[in-house]
Amino acid sequence: MMNFSYTRAETVAEAIAAVAGDPAARFIAGGTNLVDLMKYDVMKPERLVDITRLPLREIEATDAGGLRIGALVPNSDLAYDARVQRDYPLLASAILAGASAQLRNAATTGGNLLQRTRCYYFYDVATPCNKREPGSGCAAKTGVNRVNAILGTSEACIATHPSDMCVALAALEATVHVEGPNGPRVLPFAEFHRLPGDAPQHDNTLAHGEMVVAVELPAPRFGRNHTYLKLRDRLSYAFALVSVAAALEMDGEGIAEARIALGGVAHKPWRVPDGEAVLKGKPATPDSFGAAADVILAGAKGYGGNDFKIELARRAIVRALAQAAAGEPQVQSDKTVN
Amino acid sequence: MEIDRLTAAGPTAVSIALKVNGVERRLEVPPSVTLLDLLRERLDLTGSKKGCDQGQCGACTVLVNGRRVNACLQLAVMNDGAEITTIEGVGQPGALHPLQEAFIAHDAFQCGYCTPGQICSAIGMMNEGHAKTEAEIRELMSGNLCRCGAYGNIVDAIEDVMGRSAFKEAAE
Ligand SMILES: Cc1cc2nc3c(=O)[nH]c(=O)nc-3n(C[C@H](O)[C@H](O)[C@H](O)COP(=O)(O)OP(=O)(O)OC[C@H]3O[C@@H](n4cnc5c(N)ncnc54)[C@H](O)[C@@H]3O)c2cc1C
Ligand code: SF4
Ligand code: FES
Ligand code: FES
Secondary structure, X not given: OOOOEEEEXXXXXXXXXXXXXXXXXXXXXXXXXXXXXXXXXXXXXXXXXXXXXXXXXXXXXXXXXOEEEEOOOEHHHHHHOHHHHHHOHHHHHHHHOOOOHHHHHHOEHHHHHHOOOXXXXXXXXXXXXXXXXXXXXXXXXXXXXXXXXXXXXXXXXXXXXXXXXXXXXXXXXXXXXEEEOOEEEEEEHHHOEOOOOOOOOOOEOXXXXXXXXXXXXXXXXOOOOEEEEEEOOOOOOOOOOEXXXXXXXXXXXXXXXXXXXXXXXXXXXXXXXXXXXXXXXXXXXXXXXXXXXXXXXXXXXXXXXXXXXXXXHHHHHHHHHHHHHHOOOOOOOOOOOO | XXXXXXXXXXXXXXXXXXXXXXXXXXXXXXXXXXXXXXXXXXXXXXXXXXXXXXOOOOOOEEEEOOEEEEHHHOEHHHHOOOEEEOHHHHOEOOEOXXXXXXXXXXXXXXXXXXXXXXXHHHHHHHHHOOOOOHHHHHHHOOOOOOOOOOHHHHHHHHHHHHHOHHHHHHHO
């Protein structure tokens, strides 16, 4: 690991000023992603600004009937919070499907949003990678790309965003509260992460020095008909090949509203409102689910090693919607898929 | 080149205080030192193991303020003021922790490399209180890999201790 200087921030304003004023500075929270990447020289900040002492650890009720989650709330505390377990079980389930108990204890809400891709070549500094080294090329497109994206890819990059939590936050239409050198702003979740385009070095729409201070959940919905279905190479402690967060508002036997977000398939949690709209007013049958999946996956493209993801994603969407409609969410400890 | 410049500039060590296995320590630590390296290389507490150094195996699991974390992904400087418990602080020969006894009784290891991490992790899991069934124990212990494949006996040892009322009372 390259050496760096270390500053412990006492206030949000101080932390923002310290990073905004130094292009080689970075925030550090749980460290579970950044320390790893620094060990490989994938990221080489010259200064770390420790934000873990900032007062961003509360989960508070909002006037709108939702919850405001401080950026430093650990992933495990969020998943086991009684209000989250009761009102946002989809979010709790997605968090518990990710990483390990130790990692979730250290990882923070803000850090989870900003974790970087697990593309093998991004980690391997001996290979070309436009995300790590803009302009150097993309080794994954013709290389081992089993874990890479099938949707929203570009000539420059086919990486995925690896988070499970973010897939649920996308489906629940959370918002992200940001503070920065130019003041605060609030972003819809769909506008937080971005597609790679010709600038894959940017995972999201934050400017340098901007800090996530909170994630806000709208008033609870979809308490009964939801699931987080995660498919991976082993039963636990592995990133998603494909995951689906599904939430339904039922109207008798029919579907009144659907939310479907996919993980493991794109540079951001993948949502297609037109695909969700297909289900409106339709019976909860495999045919309806398949029709929605076709729209969601339209234009999906494999790169060889990840061709299987297209059919896997289709089946995962159908299965997840069936689980959600039946009110039988995937259990994250017993991995039998119903 | 970058590295030379930074070395020349001299990244300053930071002064931190840690309570490690009940002993207060004041240390000067360069920012890039992980908690795991500090424990093993400076404090000679080699019970915590470095399996992968990437958060992928759990061999380095220690308790920070009672919560289990991967010491290999923690910067030591960020833990200033924390209480750290490693396997050396869990029990001693002649005064073993119930989990240590149970691991022996259930033959829950072969090479033993993963064992300190397994035991610290199991203590953390019991503190958390979310594992009730065997499937939940397996899931919530999945952050600790065992290359020898002693999983079946590890789960038995943990279930044994969790089932003993004496331990439950002691934990309260
Ligand atoms: C072995 C392993 C397996 C894993 N498996 C999974 C998995 O299955 N599913 C999953 O979802 N995740 C998984 N993870 C990833 C884990 O969830 C992330 O590492 C974690 O959420 C990052 O949070 P952190 O607080 O540790 O971030 P840090 O490492 O501290 O920071 C990550 C990035 O975010 C920036 N940052 C942090 N906080 C803020 C903020 N408030 N505002 C602005 N920028 C900020 C930092 O500058 C840094 O660039 C795994 C990790 C490991 C090591
Ligand atoms: S897919 Fe993106 S992250 Fe992976 S090698 Fe290509 S440019 Fe780099
Ligand atoms: S050494 Fe820390 S997880 Fe493997
Ligand atoms: S006993 Fe050998 S790795 Fe677990």
